[in-house]
Amino acid sequence: xxxLFQLDLKLKTRRQFIQxxxxxxxxxxxxLKFSTRQVQAADPVRIPPLPKTDNTLDLTFDPMSxxxxxxxxxxxxxxxxxxxxxxxxxHSTTLQLNSAITFISWNxxxxxxxxxxxxxxxxxxxxxxxxEDGHSHSLHFHGTxxxxxxxxxxxxxxxTTVYEFEAEPYGVHPYHCHVAPVTRHIxxxxxxxxxxxxxxxxxxxxxxxxxxxxxxxxxxxxNELYAFNGIPNYYRDxxxxxxxxxxxxxxxxxxxxxxxxxxxxxxxxxxxxYRTGRSLEPSEExxxxxxxxxERHILExxxxxxxxxxxxxxxxxxxxxxxxxxxxVIPEDA
Numbered sequence: 001x002x003x004l005f006q007l008d009l010k011l012k013t014r015r016q017f018i019q020x021x022x023x024x025x026x027x028x029x030x031x032l033k034f035s036t037r038q039v040q041a042a043d044p045v046r047i048p049p050l051p052k053t054d055n056t057l058d059l060t061f062d063p064m065s066x067x068x069x070x071x072x073x074x075x076x077x078x079x080x081x082x083x084x085x086x087x088x089x090x091h092s093t094t095l096q097l098n099s100a101i102t103f104i105s106w107n108x109x110x111x112x113x114x115x116x117x118x119x120x121x122x123x124x125x126x127x128x129x130x131x132e133d134g135h136s137h138s139l140h141f142h143g144t145x146x147x148x149x150x151x152x153x154x155x156x157x158x159x160t161t162v163y164e165f166e167a168e169p170y171g172v173h174p175y176h177c178h179v180a181p182v183t184r185h186i187x188x189x190x191x192x193x194x195x196x197x198x199x200x201x202x203x204x205x206x207x208x209x210x211x212x213x214x215x216x217x218x219x220x221x222x223n224e225l226y227a228f229n230g231i232p233n234y235y236r237d238x239x240x241x242x243x244x245x246x247x248x249x250x251x252x253x254x255x256x257x258x259x260x261x262x263x264x265x266x267x268x269x270x271x272x273x274y275r276t277g278r279s280l281e282p283s284e285e286x287x288x289x290x291x292x293x294x295e296r297h298i299l300e301x302x303x304x305x306x307x308x309x310x311x312x313x314x315x316x317x318x319x320x321x322x323x324x325x326x327x328x329v330i331p332e333d334a
Contacts, residue, residue, distance in 0.1 A: 045204045048241035048330055057096040061111035063229040064238060067208040070195070071115040073125070084119050084167075085126045090133040090177075090190070097225055097232055097322075103215055105189035106133055106177075112230035113211040113255070114192030117175070119167040121196050127163040131155045137185065140178035141194055142294070144168045152178045170198040172251055172277035172296045183257045187216050187223075189230070191255045193296070198280060205249035205300065206242060212264070212313070212323060214256040223258055225322045226313075232322025239326035244306050246332070250299040251277070254291040256318075263290050263314040266301065266327075274298035288314055303329040 053062050073084040088108050095103045095112065108114030119125050131137050138161075140151035145165035155161045176182075177190035193209055213230065214223035225232045242248055250271070254262050265288040272282035273289060277298045289297060303309065308326045312319035 045206055046243045046246050046332070047206050048243060051238060051241065054238060057098070057231065059096065059231065060093055061230070063231050063234045064240070066111065066113070066116075066229045067210070067240065068206075069116060069209075070118045070207075072118050081124060083126055084123045085128065086115075086117055087128045087130070088114065088139065090129070090131045090137045092133050095189075095230070097215065097227075101217070101225070103217065106135065106137070106185065107189040108192060112189035112213065113209075113253075114175075114190070116193045116195065116209050116251075118195045118197065121168055121170040121199055123167045125165060125167050128160065129155060129163065130160045131157055133157060136179050137177045137190060138179050139163060139175055141165075141175040142173040143171075143194070143196065151175075154179050167196045169278065170196045172196075172253070172298060174253055174255065174294050174296060176255070176294075183221075184219075186255060187214065187257045189213070193251060193253050195251060195277070200280075202249070202280070203247070205247040207249045207251070208240070209251045209253075210264075211253045212256050212262060214259065214318075216258065221258055223256065223321075226256065226318045227322050228325055233324060235325025239308055239328035241328045241330055242303065243334075244329050244332040245302055245304065248301055248303075250301075251296070252289075252291075252299055253296040254293060257293060259293075259315075259318070261290055261292050262318065263288050264299075265312060265314045266299075267310045268305075269301055269303055269309065271299040271301040274300070303327065305329070306331045 050064055073086040076083045076085055091107055091110055093105050093107055093110050095105045097103050105112055129139050134157055136154040136156050138151045138153060138155050149163050149165045151163060173194040175192055175194050177185035179185055193211060210228055213227050215225040216222060217224045228235055252264055256262055270285050270287050273284045273286060275283050275297050306329045308328050310326055312324040
């Protein structure tokens, strides 16, 4: 056991001091890791201002805003029960994927991915779905709900349907169109993320959504471009600002069709993994994780040193064709 009186008095952070105190008291390594996360969470969450919107691609949405844009719906009281109500619109929109390539997407609320819907386990959620596109679509939510709410029935153009169910279980759930051919509807952009928070919540963090998607430009069952949050190389050319030593909670979803498995990797760091968001304690620690289509996880990490750090799938072709970005870690005293 270390002699606390011989410790270097120049401990750099309050977190280090607490870690030594726990070790001196014989606390287990698992409890130490939990305490460290709690201390990090107790610190004020610092989120850098978003960079000025760069709309050189003439987009209907800003992928930088998509990162932290959580839609909690509209709260209503009906017969003594709280209802969380969302409105989702299906449209066709031309996306400027880069300076040379446009793509006619089928999308939700004029963005790819669709809105990140968020509720707490046990909430009654009501999703009002307006199909204003020229094709039949639907919304299928992963999670638990009655068969009538499963979203496999087509909603014809110009029609509206309502999905209503209790948000359960807590975790990270994709939603997407389930009209055949499903791969085509998803590949055109009809997907999003549904986050169900545990009733007790999670420690405070800088939270971000990272959805991996792809574009089959030639309609031949092969993807030519890939993207985080809709636009290829957006975060490569416009790095995501975060603060040094700030707990980051990343909600990662793989919605890439035609490629059977994709990895997600961050440089010069490790992350803790909460598989499917279905736990309050991490199951493992790594710097790379493998996901099939529709798999999703919560990844938590902090960056110890300032600088620009790359993130990408570890399949080079996919990274080189659009699925690549940087975290710009800003010194905490900046």
